[in-house]
Amino acid sequence: MLNASIRKELPAFAIDIDLRFGNGILVLFGPSGSGKSTILNCLAGLRKPSGGRIALGERIFFCQQQGINVPARFRRIGYVFQDYALFPHMTVKDNVLFGLPPGRHRCKKKHGYRMSVRETLDTLKITHLQNRFPAQLSGGERQRVALARALMVEPDLLLLDEPLSALDNQIRQTLQKELKQLQRTWQIPFVLVTHCHHELEALADQVIYLEAGRPALQPTWKQPLIKGETQVISA
Numbered sequence: 001m002l003n004a005s006i007r008k009e010l011p012a013f014a015i016d017i018d019l020r021f022g023n024g025i026l027v028l029f030g031p032s033g034s035g036k037s038t039i040l041n042c043l044a045g046l047r048k049p050s051g052g053r054i055a056l057g058e059r060i061f062f063c064q065q066q067g068i069n070v071p072a073r074f075r076r077i078g079y080v081f082q083d084y085a086l087f088p089h090m091t092v093k094d095n096v097l098f099g100l101p102p103g104r105h106r107c108k109k110k111h112g113y114r115m116s117v118r119e120t121l122d123t124l125k126i127t128h129l130q131n132r133f134p135a136q137l138s139g140g141e142r143q144r145v146a147l148a149r150a151l152m153v154e155p156d157l158l159l160l161d162e163p164l165s166a167l168d169n170q171i172r173q174t175l176q177k178e179l180k181q182l183q184r185t186w187q188i189p190f191v192l193v194t195h196c197h198h199e200l201e202a203l204a205d206q207v208i209y210l211e212a213g214r215p216a217l218q219p220t221w222k223q224p225l226i227k228g229e230t231q232v233i234s235a
């Protein structure tokens with residue numbers, strides 16, 4: 001269970017949001033500049049909140065009151081960046097393995113199971129690409145490599161910052177289905193940022209519509225978004 005209260009002062013506004021989320025895909029949906037990436041960065045430990053508390057299960061990553069701020073590398077949080085952030089001089093396999101201590105070529109599949117690098121590459125359908133460099137890949141293939149790398153850290157939480165925004169419609173739809181399937185297999189919470197309405201509808205188990213760093217209680221979308229377990233969480 002992700003249990004976070006994040007306050008972050010920014011030049012134009014202050015982020016002030018509470019996230020309480022168990023399993024599934026939580027979508028942060030909002031216009032450019034509304035604070036989505038900053039929230040992910042605070043969760044990951046790449047930016048320090050001005051106040052609040054961030055906990056995942058029993059582990060406290062940040063607590064202003066207690067003076068706790070666990071460094072990003074100890075949080076076991078996977079992060080797929082908007083531009084995938086692959087190392088251009090490394091092969092696909094080396095990109096996926098980056099950051100793992102020598103000999104620790106395992107990856108969490110679901111509780112109690114571990115998956116090898118080979119299985120991770122297979123799952124993401126990139127085994128045949130393992131010796132290529134990022135410049136030799138399509139956008140969809142790069143996205144799969146970034147996902148594989150994020151999963152190799154055995155994350156307890158996966159953050160995805162507009163992971164499909166650079167892709168054309170067909171690949172985007174395929175990967176949406178695969179992302180959903182991955183979440184169901186790994187059984188860890190995903191927090192996904194998007195400003196694409198279709199992506200929201202395809203992926204969200206819960207949604208928070210953001211405006212200037214705060215949950216908006218009256219979303220500006222035209223069509224009803226609440227279907228099944230989808231809901232808007234207020235601050």
Ligand SMILES: Nc1ncnc2c1ncn2[C@@H]1O[C@H](COP(=O)(O)OP(=O)(O)OP(=O)(O)O)[C@@H](O)[C@H]1O
Nearest residue numbers: 010011012030031032033034035036037038039195
């Ligand atoms: N390092 C920083 N220092 C100061 N201000 C920042 C910094 N990073 C972002 N901001 C500002 O904080 C606000 C939120 O930015 P953020 O990138 O979180 O928004 P976003 O919703 O992810 O936008 P986008 O969808 O365009 O990526 C913006 O006004 C931005 O200019």
